[in-house]
Amino acid sequence: MNIVVCIKQVPNTNEIKINPETGTLIRDGVPSIMNPDDKGGLEMALRLKDQYGANVTVITMGPPQADAILREAFAMGADRAILLTDRKFAGADTLATSYALAGAIKTLDYDLIIAGRQAIDGDTAQVAPEMAEHLGLPQVSYTVDLKYNNGLCLVKKETEEGYQMLEVPTPCVLTVLAIANQPRYMSVKGIMEAFDKEVEIWTADKIDVDPNRLGLKGSPTRVKKSFTKPQKSPGQVYEVDAEEAVGIIISKLKEKFII
């Protein structure tokens, strides 16, 4: 079985802070990590490999430094790694990104394509379903568990009310939540070997695409402006004992007609 896992390098957004004076993002020193949902997807693929034997290819689109997460994937047990990197991909929105990924994956052998549900920097959850559409494959999103049997996936999908069990034949696209599993650590042997393995660098010429649909040119959406949220003016803060605090709270609630 051939499994392709789409991963992304993201800044650890939990560590991003705003400079209170300039109102801009402080990105210096914020570590880059493999996106958590994607790591869950990779772990799901590696478990299938452990169980049934599979060839796991990881692919990412990004700048050259995204090499780091591909090496991490090697160290976890991936067999092949592809880095899609080209200035022609720059400025891509989700549609152009998904189109480029689909163009690359089209040239590979695959039975199953796994991606994380969403990346913590953009939180859109759009790339994988858009990619599934470009590839003409069925999709199941919000996957928390997978049972594979002879070309048929039985997928547990998380919903607001509970879960669904969905049956889908391969080839198909699944998007996975980080809570689906506990990703394995990189093995020492894996780390040693990861640096000797080849990360394949693919440019736009190497994949099956119409160049007009890549990057900024191929993106229907444009960011018109970005800004940090205006701070609302804070209310009064009292440093008091509990007795006094309760008195203040109750009088405020009365004043606001909440009680």
Next chain:
Amino acid sequence: MEKTDYKNVFVFAEQRDGVIQSVALELLGKAHELAGVLNEKVVAVLPGHNITKHAQMLIEYGADEVICIDEPELKDYLTEQYAQTICQVVNKFKPSILMIGATTIGRDLGPRLAARLTTGLTADCTRLEISEEGELMMTRPAFGGNLMATIMCTEHRPQMSTVRPGVMQKMTRDANRKGNVITFKPEFDKSKFLVRMVENVKVDKGKVDITDAKVLVSGGRGVGCKEGFEKLQALADVFPNAEVSSSRAMVDAGIIDHDRQVGQTGKTVRPDLYFALGISGAIQHLAGMEESDFIIAVNKDKFAPIFSVADLGIVCDLNKVVPLLTTRLAAEIEKK
């Protein structure tokens, strides 16, 4: 594509088991406002089975027209069945804007549709406005809520966006509103229906939706443990429509169910009253609650960022404040 052919503000009217989802009504409220600026119509698209009876309710919440697609294949949401349906509706009726609730359904359907229609989609918008040129300006948080970005889709139609439940506000229901109900019959390519639903399991979590509560008693790391949350529950019980909610730390620690998480990776809430108890106020948390009408924060750390959004801040030990407040409030409410 000829942009001028595309008109009207469409809303995907999500239903589950024949129940119209609240987010659809919220989107109708917003669509009504946008359509007013554009001088266009609000159209609700309602796919499902035996659902035509709900069309009038959508009209009463702001739709001028409802397109019903009533087919047994559409009884439960499945990606391809719904994508084919909505895609055909868009190609026939040519909306300029299509809004979808950012639920597990909408976030599965939206991107599939956008790719099929080769148009842009902006996820989880918190603000939607019309520019002077009549284009949709879609504002959304990025980088975990640290940054807001305004996104436009000027050369493709429809302009698509998803919006999380609880962000937009419903119109007051008006039983006298009139509108047209249209039936649309899709042509299915059933060879593409490859996903089969084996089971749809509802886990009765025995809890209400925190986005519906008027008062939220929310606890963070400072509450610390399950027993601490029992005290918060006692405070919540004093109010007629209050629930306990939490920051992410307590969910990650397994103390509180994910359903009750407020914030970027949880729910967006805007209750009348929000108690932030022992919550330091990470930006991801603030993103989910800062629109609340009145925010009371109690925290031992006077430098906690939560105080920057609180209307009333108390620097004190919540373990002392909460039980006392519960008793006094109960007495106050009793008096009335």
